[in-house]
Amino acid sequence: MTMPKKLNALTAHEIRDALRAGTVTATEIAEAYFRRIAEVDPKVLAYVDVWRDYGLAQAAKVDEIVRRGDEPGPLAGVPIGLKDVLCTRQGYTTCCSKILKGYRSPFDATVVERLETAGSVFLGKLNMDEFAMGSSTENSSVQVTRNPWNLKCVPGGSSGGSAAAVAADECVISLGSDTGGSIRQPAALCGCVGMKPTYGRVSRYGLVAFASSLDQIGPFTKDVEDLAVALNVICGRDCHDSTSAGLPVPDFTKSLRQDVADITIGLPKEYYTDALNAEMREKIEGAVAVLQKLGAKVVEVSLPHTGYAIACYYIICTAEASANLARFDGVRYGYRSPISGDVHDMYSNTKTEGFGPEVKRRIMLGTYVLSSGYYDAYYLKAQKVRSLIRRDFLDAFEKCDVILAPTSPTAAFEIGEKTADPLEMYLSDIYTISVNLATIPGMSMPCGLTKRGLPAGLQIMSKPFNEETMLRVAYTYEKNRGFEMGQPPIGAQAR
Amino acid sequence: MGKITREDVAYVASLAQLSLTPDVQDRLLKEMGDILQYMDKLNELDTAGIEPTMHALAMTNVFRDDVVGPSLDREHALMNAPKSDGEYFLVPKILDTE
Numbered sequence: 070m071t072m073p074k075k076l077n078a079l080t081a082h083e084i085r086d087a088l089r090a091g092t093v094t095a096t097e098i099a100e101a102y103f104r105r106i107a108e109v110d111p112k113v114l115a116y117v118d119v120w121r122d123y124g125l126a127q128a129a130k131v132d133e134i135v136r137r138g139d140e141p142g143p144l145a146g147v148p149i150g151l152k153d154v155l156c157t158r159q160g161y162t163t164c165c166s167k168i169l170k171g172y173r174s175p176f177d178a179t180v181v182e183r184l185e186t187a188g189s190v191f192l193g194k195l196n197m198d199e200f201a202m203g204s205s206t207e208n209s210s211v212q213v214t215r216n217p218w219n220l221k222c223v224p225g226g227s228s229g230g231s232a233a234a235v236a237a238d239e240c241v242i243s244l245g246s247d248t249g250g251s252i253r254q255p256a257a258l259c260g261c262v263g264m265k266p267t268y269g270r271v272s273r274y275g276l277v278a279f280a281s282s283l284d285q286i287g288p289f290t291k292d293v294e295d296l297a298v299a300l301n302v303i304c305g306r307d308c309h310d311s312t313s314a315g316l317p318v319p320d321f322t323k324s325l326r327q328d329v330a331d332i333t334i335g336l337p338k339e340y341y342t343d344a345l346n347a348e349m350r351e352k353i354e355g356a357v358a359v360l361q362k363l364g365a366k367v368v369e370v371s372l373p374h375t376g377y378a379i380a381c382y383y384i385i386c387t388a389e390a391s392a393n394l395a396r397f398d399g400v401r402y403g404y405r406s407p408i409s410g411d412v413h414d415m416y417s418n419t420k421t422e423g424f425g426p427e428v429k430r431r432i433m434l435g436t437y438v439l440s441s442g443y444y445d446a447y448y449l450k451a452q453k454v455r456s457l458i459r460r461d462f463l464d465a466f467e468k469c470d471v472i473l474a475p476t477s478p479t480a481a482f483e484i485g486e487k488t489a490d491p492l493e494m495y496l497s498d499i500y501t502i503s504v505n506l507a508t509i510p511g512m513s514m515p516c517g518l519t520k521r522g523l524p525a526g527l528q529i530m531s532k533p534f535n536e537e538t539m540l541r542v543a544y545t546y547e548k549n550r551g552f553e554m555g556q557p558p559i560g561a562q563a564r
Numbered sequence: 565m566g567k568i569t570r571e572d573v574a575y576v577a578s579l580a581q582l583s584l585t586p587d588v589q590d591r592l593l594k595e596m597g598d599i600l601q602y603m604d605k606l607n608e609l610d611t612a613g614i615e616p617t618m619h620a621l622a623m624t625n626v627f628r629d630d631v632v633g634p635s636l637d638r639e640h641a642l643m644n645a646p647k648s649d650g651e652y653f654l655v656p657k658i659l660d661t662e
């Protein structure tokens with residue numbers, strides 16, 4: 070068997086086949102990825118911590134298992150990067166915040182444990198907006214990650230490091246978290262596949278909490294097949310997370326079929342308005358046409374409360390964040406202000422010095438909307454509107470199997486372009502946040518390049534716990550879209 | 565909804581245990597004012613009789629057997645403490661009394 074691609078361009082399923090065929094070792098693959106990180110990460114700035122020794126030790130273990138002739142696991146030898154919001158005993162877990170600098174988790178997140186058991190090789194931790202609050206990764210206290218397709222542009226956020234690392238071949242799969250679009254939007258802006266599974270599908274144990282009723286962990290991959298492989302490993306009930314669903318987890322790879330003849334696609338009329346960038350609209354319509362040609366039916370649906378989703382979301386997420394982040398007080402872990410005083414000074418100096426501007430803004434908003442006299446007007450009202458938004462989706466899914474939409478209203482924007490106005494940055498989440506409010510699954514996959522050479526993202530949504538239908542539609546589109554995304558230039562003219 | 569005032573910002577900062585300079589308070593007054601004004605659009609909706617989404621997943625109590633399992637030992641619990649004496653977390657003195 071010949072190796073058709075460079076080692077660091079392989080997908081997880083190609084690595085699985087090559088390892089079993091004996092044409093490559095896990096150690097060779099891991100070495101290739103650490104070389105790649107050394108070569109391109111000074112430009113991309115996706116990693117905040119690289120685990121060379123640990124990753125090579127994991128790879129050696131996989132090679133030993135293969136040599137013995139034992140089964141090495143579904144993700145054996147697959148190089149994986151982890152968003153810095155996931156607790157790992159190895160290295161540090163900082164959420165890219167000064168307040169957690171140097172924090173070493175005494176335990177592994179459930180997803181990390183599951184990936185390790187499946188034979189993964191961990192390459193390190195990936196950059197993010199501080200505490201996952203942001204849409205551009207510019208709120209990281211460590212560095213600003215660049216978009217591999219254009220280094221002047223943001224990778225999206227908050228899981229910008231996870232998306233950029235997959236796009237730049239600095240890992241095969243990465244994990245991120247999605248509270249209002251933090252997996253799907255960076256996947257769209259960096260041209261990779263990313264999914265936020267249904268709330269409850271994946272254990273949140275060991276995911277540092279931002280907004281507990283919205284947070285969900287999910288993978289970034291290079292293709293839809295890898296997405297199914299990764300989901301098979303990370304999904305399922307966990308006794309450490311009482312909100313993880315006790316439903317059986319299907320074999321998601323069974324959904325990798327080119328068949329949409331029985332599928333009805335819903336297009337929400339509220340999404341296809343003048344506010345949608347013309348080039349984005351053209352890309353989405355192109356994707357719909359591909360599926361229509363293969364037999365899918367297309368209907369118009371309505372999500373009447375779309376215009377209220379951002380307001381609803383930012384009330385709920387800031388309220389939950391202000392409660393979750395109260396734990397960072399300088400007592401048990403993390404940063405403590407050196408400025409002396411009584412215990413109350415210590416609390417407030419620690420928080421004031423440890424949190425960045427966006428985190429403080431959200432703590433302030435959340436504290437305000439939960440404060441006495443405002444709770445009913447904001448938080449309770451938003452929880453009621455959330456019910457209306459969820460009902461919109463469940464009604465729409467009476468008429469269709471999947472909803473197709475843009476992931477982001479525009480392609481990647483430039484670094485610094487939206488940092489001056491927080492509200493404008495919030496408005497860029499319009500197509501993704503409703504999915505979290507409705508607790509349904511959503512994914513993004515590339516559907517072409519804009520004239521500026523930046524990826525466009527197609528978003529697919531479905532009923533709760535129906536990731537299988539999304540995967541089938543996504544796989545069919547990927548195999549029939551009729552173009553290759555190609556490789557991002559990473560600052561070079563050609564590679 | 566009434567407009568947020570400078571006093572509100574100072575009060576909320578004290579609730580959130582943040583000490584903000586006058587400059588930062590001015591900036592937050594404007595930013596929070598804009599964002600809260602945007603949030604007020606929810607009042608256009610009649611939500612009478614709508615149940616709030618109190619739980620993301622429709623589930624009732626989740627039980628497990630009442631047996632002792634492994635938990636964090638003292639060494640690991642204290643390993644990230646900014647200040648400890650090996651047995652306890654140490655914080656500045658809380659009470660002034662002798």
